[in-house]
Amino acid sequence: xxxxxxxxxxxxxxxxxxxxxxxxxxxxxxxxxxxxxxxxxxxxxxxxxxxxxxxxxxxxxxxxxxxxxxxxxxxxxxxxxxxxxxxxxxxxxxxxxxxxxxxxxxxxxxxxxxxxxxxxxxxxxxxxxxxxxxxxxxxxxxxxxxxxxxxxxxxxxxxxxxxxxxxxxxxxxxxxxxxxxxxxxxxxxxxxxxxxxxxxxxxxxxxxxxxxxxxxxxxxxxxxxxxxxxxxxxxxxxxxxxxxxxxxxxxxxxxxxxxxxxxxxxxxxxxxxxxxxxxxxxxxxxxxxxxxxxxxxxxxxxxxxxxxxxxxxxxxxxxxxxxxxxxxxxxxxxxxxxxxxxxxxxxxxxxxxx
Amino acid sequence: xxxxxxxxxxxxxxxxxxxxxxxxxxxxxxxxxxxxxxxxxxxxxxxxxxxxxxxxxxxxxxxxxxxxxxxxxxxxxxxxxxxxxxxxxxxxxxxxxxxxxxxxxxxxxxxxxxxxxxxxxxxxxxxxxxxxxxxxxxxxxxxxxxxxxxxxxxxxxxxxxxxxxxxxxxxxxxxxxxxxxxxxxxxxxxxxxxxxxxxxxxxxxxxxxxxxxxxxxxxxxxxxxxxxxxxxxxxxxxxxxxxxxxxxxxxxxxxxxxxxxxxxxxxxxxxxxxxxxxxxxxxxxxxxxxxxxxxxxxxxxxxxxxxxxxxxxxxxxxxxxxxxxxxxxxxxxx
Numbered sequence: 217x218x219x220x221x222x223x224x225x226x227x228x229x230x231x232x233x234x235x236x237x238x239x240x241x242x243x244x245x246x247x248x249x250x251x252x253x254x255x256x257x258x259x260x261x262x263x264x265x266x267x268x269x270x271x272x273x274x275x276x277x278x279x280x281x282x283x284x285x286x287x288x289x290x291x292x293x294x295x296x297x298x299x300x301x302x303x304x305x306x307x308x309x310x311x312x313x314x315x316x317x318x319x320x321x322x323x324x325x326x327x328x329x330x331x332x333x334x335x336x337x338x339x340x341x342x343x344x345x346x347x348x349x350x351x352x353x354x355x356x357x358x359x360x361x362x363x364x365x366x367x368x369x370x371x372x373x374x375x376x377x378x379x380x381x382x383x384x385x386x387x388x389x390x391x392x393x394x395x396x397x398x399x400x401x402x403x404x405x406x407x408x409x410x411x412x413x414x415x416x417x418x419x420x421x422x423x424x425x426x427x428x429x430x431x432x433x434x435x436x437x438x439x440x441x442x443x444x445x446x447x448x449x450x451x452x453x454x455x456x457x458x459x460x461x462x463x464x465x466x467x468x469x470x471x472x473x474x475x476x477x478x479x480x481x482x483x484x485x486x487x488x489x490x491x492x493x494x495x496x497x498x499x500x501x502x503x504x505x506x507x508x509x510x511x512x513x514x515x516x517x518x519x520x521x522x523x524x525x526x527x528x529x530x531x532x533x534x535x536x537x538x539x540x541x542x543x544x545x546x547x548x549x550x551x552x553x554x555x556x557x558x559x560x561x562x563x564x565x566x567x568x569x570x
Numbered sequence: 571x572x573x574x575x576x577x578x579x580x581x582x583x584x585x586x587x588x589x590x591x592x593x594x595x596x597x598x599x600x601x602x603x604x605x606x607x608x609x610x611x612x613x614x615x616x617x618x619x620x621x622x623x624x625x626x627x628x629x630x631x632x633x634x635x636x637x638x639x640x641x642x643x644x645x646x647x648x649x650x651x652x653x654x655x656x657x658x659x660x661x662x663x664x665x666x667x668x669x670x671x672x673x674x675x676x677x678x679x680x681x682x683x684x685x686x687x688x689x690x691x692x693x694x695x696x697x698x699x700x701x702x703x704x705x706x707x708x709x710x711x712x713x714x715x716x717x718x719x720x721x722x723x724x725x726x727x728x729x730x731x732x733x734x735x736x737x738x739x740x741x742x743x744x745x746x747x748x749x750x751x752x753x754x755x756x757x758x759x760x761x762x763x764x765x766x767x768x769x770x771x772x773x774x775x776x777x778x779x780x781x782x783x784x785x786x787x788x789x790x791x792x793x794x795x796x797x798x799x800x801x802x803x804x805x806x807x808x809x810x811x812x813x814x815x816x817x818x819x820x821x822x823x824x825x826x827x828x829x830x831x832x833x834x835x836x837x838x839x840x841x842x843x844x845x846x847x848x849x850x851x852x853x854x855x856x857x858x859x860x861x862x863x864x865x866x867x868x869x870x871x872x873x874x875x876x877x878x879x880x881x882x883x884x885x886x887x888x889x890x891x892x893x894x895x896x897x898x899x900x901x902x903x904x
Contacts, residue, residue: 464786
């Protein structure tokens with residue numbers, strides 16, 4: 217029994233899951249009906265949990281790509297800008313077309329935006345894998361320039377799109393479940409299958425742990441890096457389309473703003489090291505859920521806006537501290553010292569009694 | 571309604587123009603009489619304008635209106651775009667001083683750090699006009715006037731409408747507030763103006779208030795959470811149109827009718843907001859106008875004629891109901 221508990225506490229997802237449960241508990245205390253999910257008149261699932269799953273989907277989708285990039289010892293700061301570009305391209309194409317409500321028009325616009333995103337990812341890959349420029353610098357270029365590109369596409373305006381098929385992506389439902397959530401789950405499952413049921417995940421980790429050794433062992437590090445950056449940008453494009461569709465407008469200034477930081481945070485909370493190597497997609501999933509639950513908690517519990525940042529920082533600090541090996545070791549020492557003192561106390565008492 | 575105002579302003583402007591050129595026709599004498607005021611002919615005036623950048627639709631409309639107003643008035647305008655950077659703006663102002671323009675107008679990117687360059691302008695004898703944003707300089711002689719919106723008054727106008735709307739209410743009216751970016755002047759001032767206006771009626775109660783960062787996505791997410799955590803919401807005060815538009819989507823997704831089940835008041839009056847207002851999804855909008863070009867021309871003309879101007883000039887702004895929005899929508903510029 218104790219053994220099982222010890223193993224559970226030792227699991228790297230234990231503390232993140234505890235944190236997630238704690239956040240949900242705070243919400244339930246504040247609003248007793250927080251966990252309830254109802255089916256509304258249109259047959260859609262409705263409730264706070266559904267909101268978390270829907271609004272958290274874009275972060276999760278990007279974080280999946282980010283996990284693989286980070287596993288190769290890289291980082292991608294440009295995902296937020298790619299979101300803005302994808303949204304701007306799709307919106308302006310739909311707006312320019314005479315038939316904005318035609319499914320074909322919308323599909324064409326979405327595909328164009330995604331192909332473009334993939335292209336941007338390849339450009340990142342070229343800088344990192346082809347030219348050997350440090351990832352943080354390479355992707356910083358697109359992070360800065362990307363928003364400018366999106367502004368050029370939208371001419372500095374917020375473009376409102378009134379298109380029923382496009383709105384479906386961000387606020388529609390499939391069998392009662394939000395489309396964004398379905399997309400998030402599918403992408404997560406695909407990524408897990410692709411990297412964990414094949415050798416790809418192992419190769420990515422090998423590149424992250426020691427690029428030179430893996431190259432000498434015959435791993436094609438360059439091609440792998442190329443593909444993870446391309447995949448990351450493609451996923452960012454999908455997330456950008458969901459975000460844009462959800463707000464029915466392309467906002468070059470704000471769509472996906474700081475989402476790269478949320479994604480990186482989700483990856484780190486999930487226990488993947490920024491130094492590359494071993495990664496955990498399940499951890500990233502929990503991380504993304506924690507971040508979105510945190511946002512919802514602030515609104516539900518009614519934390520004053522000026523204190524919001526401090527509250528978020530406190531939660532994130534707590535998760536990171538609980539996961540750090542140093543803290544874990546310190547906790548362990550403290551526990552054993554307590555145990556020793558307890559034993560000594562017992563022995564002393566026994567001695568005194570005698 | 572709006573059209574007539576514009577037409578009126580334009581005709582007033584034309585009158586002023588002819589009056590001025592009439593004055594210029596009798597040379598030198600008037601210039602000397604007005605006690606050292608430049609009183610140049612308008613087509614000889616040069617005004618340098620240092621804009622913040624092009625960060626929003628609001629700002630683009632602001633730029634276009636200023637450029638158009640100067641063209642109509644026949645005053646030469648030198649325009650620079652600082653791309654949201656203070657150093658660019660300081661450079662632009664210095665170059666205006668070197669070129670010896672007659673007046674400098676600018677929207678400061680940030681509030682602090684202007685004393686040095688404004689003193690240079692003062693030493694060169696070039697009057698400075700602030701538009702849209704203020705500087706926190708202690709020395710009020712560094713600029714002639716600050717022309718811009720009064721955010722407190724905007725919040726108050728919104729609150730007044732709510733008070734009038736529920737003056738016969740016998741039970742509590744639950745209001746939720748979507749605030750702008752935390753710490754920004756419009757967010758702070760609109761909140762305080764609104765709170766001030768509704769405090770007279772104890773039935774009006776702000777039950778929840780969160781920041782939606784002035785964006786649609788922010789407004790939508792906050793409203794989604796409010797709809798689940800608050801048992802009853804009668805009214806939303808969104809501090810800009812975009813957050814109000816986000817709230818509309820959240821309300822619709824919850825199976826309620828925006829504008830009927832839950833009333834909405836916003837600030838700004840951009841095109842999309844006005845559209846929602848005329849569709850009955852928003853109930854009332856307080857205008858925050860970027861169109862201050864004509865008032866700027868007015869200030870330049872007054873200074874040129876040697877007439878004193880107020881230290882603080884509030885932008886001419888109005889409010890809109892659904893009917894007024896329908897009338898104004900066809901020629902809304904932004």
